[in-house]
Amino acid sequence: MPQGTEAPAGTMAEGPTSHTQKQAGGLAKLREEFPASLIQALPKLWCKRCSDSRNKVCEDHRKAKCNDCGNYITTAHVDLSYVGHAELTHRLLDADPLWDWEPVAFDQRGLPQFDENGGLWIRLTVCGHSRLGYGDSQGKKGPNAVKEAIGDALRNAAMRFGAALDLWAKSDLREAQTEHPKTADDDAHYTPAPRQAASSPSASKPAIAAEASSGDDPLPRLVDQYKDCWGNPTALLQIRIDGKKQGVSDRSVQGPPPGNEWMTFDALLEARIGELRAAQGGDTERSAA
Known part of the structure; x- marks a missing residue:
């Protein structure tokens, strides 16, 4: 006797069928994080x-x-x-x-x-x-x-x-790098610094210094990235998330002029993202996951 093919669930079906459950399971599999x-x-x-x-x-x-x-x-x-x-x-x-x-x-x-x-x-x-x-x-x-x-x-x-x-x-970083190209004058200089409470960064050039770091420290690279993306809130949010994942959120960085005040990496980006979204009329309350 020939084998039948299971039909998809109709609109009048009472609850999910094995067919729809299998579809849901497969689609959920796609959303799992990659190791x-x-x-x-x-x-x-x-x-x-x-x-x-x-x-x-x-x-x-x-x-x-x-x-x-x-x-x-x-x-x-x-x-x-x-x-x-x-x-x-x-x-x-x-x-x-x-x-x-x-x-x-x-x-x-x-x-x-x-x-x-x-x-x-x-x-x-x-x-x-x-x-x-x-x-x-x-x-x-x-x-x-x-x-x-x-x-x-x-x-x-x-x-x-x-x-x-x-x-x-x-991938938003790629667009941000194109919109806000870095110049030779932007190269970061890293020096030891104390940790201070956060203050609001201005719209001018971002941090010019960060805590002293070892050769494999991710902080210098992340500082370079957010300097290039200073006008892009989406890219800054991703960099902030990366900072949390790599354990540098509470590290000290120097804010932009005229104050040049020292604050935590996370506080600097949170304040800057808020400024940009306020200027765009967006949601200023959104924070990194």
């Missing part, structure tokens, strides 16, 4: 002169081994956290062994249609639900560029289902 061992660091240059340089470093910066991404790269970069194509595929299979994707449009040869920016729109289907995603290869060419665009589109579409959603917040 730290599967999270990779993607370096992004924020200095245009470094990016345009033949050696990928300008005269205002230097190359050094990055403890986060592991690359020997200009110090004028930020590391974004992401999960790779293989790790995401593994998670999709855990959620739905029959997941699938397709391009939104095809060209005259029947191949996926890339847009004028070299990007690809796709439709990702998991547990019977579809979401759109967009990916590109950052201007690269060739077969590997196509595969990179597909992987990027899959990550983007999976994010719509909640996959690695916490990591995607870091």
Whole structure:
């Protein structure tokens, strides 16, 4: 006797069926946090002169081994956290062994249609639900560029289902670096300092100093990041969250002029985020998780 296929729950069904429960379980699986061992660091240059340089470093910066991404790269970069194509595929299979994707449009040869920016729109289907995603290869060419665009589109579409959603917040840093490029005059100088109560930072240039630190201390890197993102509340919020995770929230940093007062890393960012949101008419009460 042929095996039947379970039908999806109808609108008149009393409570969830095994079908809908299986869908809910699969979609919930996508939202689970990725273990730290599967999270990779993607370096992004924020200095245009470094990016345009033949050696990928300008005269205002230097190359050094990055403890986060592991690359020997200009110090004028930020590391974004992401999960790779293989790790995401593994998670999709855990959620739905029959997941699938397709391009939104095809060209005259029947191949996926890339847009004028070299990007690809796709439709990702998991547990019977579809979401759109967009990916590109950052201007690269060739077969590997196509595969990179597909992987990027899959990550983007999976994010719509909640996959690695916490990591995607870091992508705001890329936009912030473009909007607020760093100059050679912004390089931080680190000196020992006492810890003092927080005061409100001004809209001028941010902290110019922080407590003395060891070579693997995350504080100098985070200070560099928030200086570059001083006008972007979303990016500052993510940096504040990173500071909590890396245990530097109560470390002292020097605030911007004219006061140049010392305060905790967390208090400085909390006050600045509040100022920016008040200026934008936004929610000034939101704080880091």
